Amino acid sequence: MNDEIKHFPENVQKLLADARIPIKQLKPIYYELTIGEQFPDDSIRLIEVNNSLIEELEKSKKLVIRGANDDFAALCTSDQIFEIKSAETSNTLLLASPLDSSSVNKENGCIALTVNSILHAKLELTQCVPRLKRISQLFEENPYRGHFDDDNDIENPKPKITMENIKSEVQASDQAIDAYLKKLNVVTIDGYLRLLDFDFRTKLIEYIFSLLSIQDWSKDHIPIDRCATEMKEICPKYVAKQFLEQIGTISNDGNSISLNANTISTHYALDLLRNLEKMKLSEFMTCWRECVPSDFPIDLDQLKGFVIISEGTISYIDTDNLSEKPYERMKTLFSRKNTWTLSEIEPFLSSLTTSNAEFNSLLAMHTRCIIKDGQKYYVPKYN
């Protein structure tokens, strides 16, 4: 027998010969797999991730799975969300761990590997869209209306909502949650999160405008602290401050804000439309121009995703309350308007999809494309 292979113990040599493995080509180190003491270790899971998740894990040292009991499991990072699904495989996955290096038997080159888990499935992640609808539902019950707040009604206590509640109930990344809370105009009051009631916001905005003319402040340069102090008649200063920061862009020194023209114009438009079934478009444009101060531009483009314009009328649609199920949402949209252009329907569907390809397949699944006068329109696929 060849001298080179002398280092393999006899039983291994016999095995190699039986298996007709060409010994000469073998590297001198070999491994022996043994079932470990903890076998079967059922607490081990394999999860397939992408490199950005590994970076996130290394940076923040944690990832988080969120959802209510009847939800699917969703893995959330600071800016993304993934649905977790288990994928079975007919193959066998062994997880082997090398014992410490002292286990290398120098003499015969054997390294012991211990197998503690044998798996037939791994978890896979698919990027999905944040499910934010629950947030607005949580707040609807008890919006904040300023000084006459009845939150301290002892006989009929209202649910208190904290950031922690939201994070454990809402399947979305922290960034998506923060952005959405800002969009809804949620503020912190006595340590709890509260939604500012729509009509109360109208009151606040009106008040800010009256202050602008009294104090002769520019809408692009409102001193946050002084303005909030002046607003104490209708709400505590710290609430006014949070609201100002939400409807404007804070200056570099942090002392003043510039009112966000889009936010203001949109608010007035919704104020006109939200309690009406629909309004004649021409009539609406006149009214809208009348309520918004003249130095704020108005443009129908600002209302994308808030209104449906059809046959010369305009009506309000609450995107936040649309179903998160694509079929249901399509049904609602088409019941409001029968033919849509791409740019009209896009704002109502974008929150259901994570990519352009997904958006196109959603359209292809639920709509039919027709061409009328050289313009593409989308109509429902089935009636």
Place this chain on the structure above:
Amino acid sequence: MVQILIEQAENSTELILIELQGALDYAAEKQSLSGERVGFLFFTQNAICVIGQHVLDGKMVELDKPLLVMRKRQADGTNNTSYQVECVIKRKLLFHKRSKSIVHYSSKKM
């Protein structure tokens, strides 16, 4: 209504992932398999795995997407359920072909 944390374990361990085609069968009468030998791994340019009477040819392949090995920690009185990431696996030993059987002829020589 839960948040389950996935945290980096304090001490990461080194683990090797071995993927075999098919399933492993073993004599069912054994109470515990601890200490039983599964088989041997040999390396040439590629890898050879010998399990029982089977010889498998395979190789080390890089994974398209890395795998995290997580250990589930059940909720107890003070802690919620959580996962600890013990290891990040970026490649695996893949034995994806059908196995060859060992034919015993050595006994004839005796």
